[in-house]
Amino acid sequence: MSPAFGCMTVGIVHSPFKEKFGIPRQPGLVPQAAGILELLPPYNCPESVSGLADYSHIWIQFWFHQVEQGAWQPRVRPPRLGGNRRVGVFASRSPFRPNPIGLSVVKLNEVRCEGGAVTLAISGIDILDGTPVLDIKPYVSYADSIPDARSGFAPTAPDEALRVVFSAHAERQIQSRGDLPKLRELIVSLLTTDPRPAYVEDGRKERVYGIHLYDFDLRWRVENREALVLELLLR
């Protein structure tokens, strides 16, 4: 079947998250996760974002560009269910969808129009670096916010499952990164909900995990419900 509708790329997200592993599983879970949405020509005129700064939050509709379209299955295994229970693809926020379109509400910190560029400073993101953006919409609280909605298998935010501690080496490395403010808080937020695949057994405590953030691999391991940050390995 040929596609019914064609979408343009109106912008690109620049994000600390350079690979899928370790990305927060919903927006807003990691407030320190900050990025830039850069509008592309011909959408990058100041007029197109006029009035947007009056909104504290925006919707980003984006394309899961690292997902092969057509690779969807009717049922998926959400990490939230331990990876061993399946639900319908339309009852999940999985990227493996008939149309791999993502939907995230993020905090809008600043709208910048300078030197021909139009960029939005955003945070609370759960979006991969380089993600193509299809649309930006203001978050309209009276319509979009339904605090008492019944939310199936994910009624609340994931628990803070792990205590996060740092090696002395990692602490020194973080302090030397004046270019990345709030890096320590970002790492704590990322690891506290335990980003490991759900099927990992606690017995494999020797294993060192890595997440590609910015220009380094964050390396850590888990022992006794503690995530120990070992080092930031420059790539």
Add this chain to the structure above:
Amino acid sequence: MSPAFGCMTVGIVHSPFKEKFGIPRQPGLVPQAAGILELLPPYNCPESVSGLADYSHIWIQFWFHQVEQGAWQPRVRPPRLGGNRRVGVFASRSPFRPNPIGLSVVKLNEVRCEGGAVTLAISGIDILDGTPVLDIKPYVSYADSIPDARSGFAPTAPDEALRVVFSAHAERQIQSRGDLPKLRELIVSLLTTDPRPAYVEDGRKERVYGIHLYDFDLRWRVENREALVLELLLR
């Protein structure tokens, strides 16, 4: 420029709203506005909606199929601003967007899988009849609901601007439509926020307006902040 991504139609919305005029300007404003989302092959298998009934609300991402793609302008005139102030297209929910993709949260009343058909009974809709659906996602309250978000030019739902009254003839017609329960409540909700174009002056009180709903034209006029429903004219 050629489109970067192609989208499939996964379903179709069957709605009381047969034309753009009169459609609620956001979802949820008219709880009585009920419709059916019908999944299309090959997406219409019961597995794809397994677990969805555990959610009270869903996101529908859809294509504004009556909008010509490419007809967008950097700034739009939202009806909420009286139609005479302009804001950036990305600061509005206007259908005239670079990618005419709509986003509505609606109430999910029932998931029906029978006779090879998979349909969702939905309400609070602001979607035109025949609208192609690109994606369905569960509403996840902990991530999607931000009650205290600052919402620019539309911080609250539109006022109930008009009192709605019915002619004796219209009352009798409504009572004869046992096939359309809650029709009276639907009409009250639709007219109370005054769907007339913002630039209409109160002086034109003689004018009779019509909205194509279901199989009839709802005909009414406005006088002294009252919407008087005249008749339901079968088409």
